[in-house]
Amino acid sequence: MYGKGILKGLSVSAKRFVETYLDDIRWLGRKRYGSQEGIAHRSGKDGRGIFTIQYPEEKLPLSEEFRFLPFLVYDEGQNGEKNLRCTSCGICAKVCPPQCIWIVRSSDPSTGRPIPDPAEFYIDADICMNCGLCAEYCPFDAIKMDHDYELASGSRIIYDKAALSKPAKYYESIRPINAARENAARSAKAAAHNEKPG
Numbered sequence: 001m002y003g004k005g006i007l008k009g010l011s012v013s014a015k016r017f018v019e020t021y022l023d024d025i026r027w028l029g030r031k032r033y034g035s036q037e038g039i040a041h042r043s044g045k046d047g048r049g050i051f052t053i054q055y056p057e058e059k060l061p062l063s064e065e066f067r068f069l070p071f072l073v074y075d076e077g078q079n080g081e082k083n084l085r086c087t088s089c090g091i092c093a094k095v096c097p098p099q100c101i102w103i104v105r106s107s108d109p110s111t112g113r114p115i116p117d118p119a120e121f122y123i124d125a126d127i128c129m130n131c132g133l134c135a136e137y138c139p140f141d142a143i144k145m146d147h148d149y150e151l152a153s154g155s156r157i158i159y160d161k162a163a164l165s166k167p168a169k170y171y172e173s174i175r176p177i178n179a180a181r182e183n184a185a186r187s188a189k190a191a192a193h194n195e196k197p198g
């Protein structure tokens with residue numbers, strides 16, 4: 001029959017429409033919208049009726065491995081100093097497929113020799129394709145992928161060192177499993193180094 005597909009599609013929409021109200025009644029007194037439980041129910045296999053997320057009032061929970069733009073990790077010193085882990089080795093800039101990382105190394109003002117600290121660090125957020133290779137290849141756990149995806153802007157976004165820098169505590173809060181594994185590996189390496197004779 002001509003138009004059978006259209007009717008079938010409309011019936012699916014109508015079923016969803018009605019089920020939305022029925023599910024609202026089943027959830028009466030509980031928060032079906034704007035609560036993590038409600039979002040999980042609507043996104044799960046038992047969800048009925050509306051299953052879309054009412055963004056920006058509601059947001060889907062992110063998995064630990066979700067990645068958006070990279071950021072630079074710093075450890076906080078005893079007096080609140082921000083000690084960036086980055087040594088400006090340049091590996092992340094080399095492996096970045098679209099070449100959107102620029103680094104300027106610092107140099108010793110008296111000798112002119114390079115020192116392991118970036119004087120400048122830029123990422124062009126409009127070119128970054130969120131692949132995460134920079135974070136994969138960094139030997140110092142100094143650059144990690146962020147969860148923050150609400151970065152809409154009407155103009156080109158290029159982040160500098162200050163904008164990219166975030167504390168290790170923030171990294172641990174968004175990627176607790178990864179951070180714990182890396183911290184343990186760093187501690188083991190440091191312990192092995194200290195045990196070396198001489």
Ligand code: SF4
Pocket residue numbers: 085086087088089090091092093103137138139140141142143
């Ligand atoms: S973020 Fe890592 S890979 Fe990139 S320059 Fe700094 S230390 Fe090297």
Ligand code: SF4
Pocket residue numbers: 070095096097098099100101123127128129130131132133134135
């Ligand atoms: S996530 Fe990928 S594209 Fe973005 S800066 Fe890192 S390596 Fe480059």
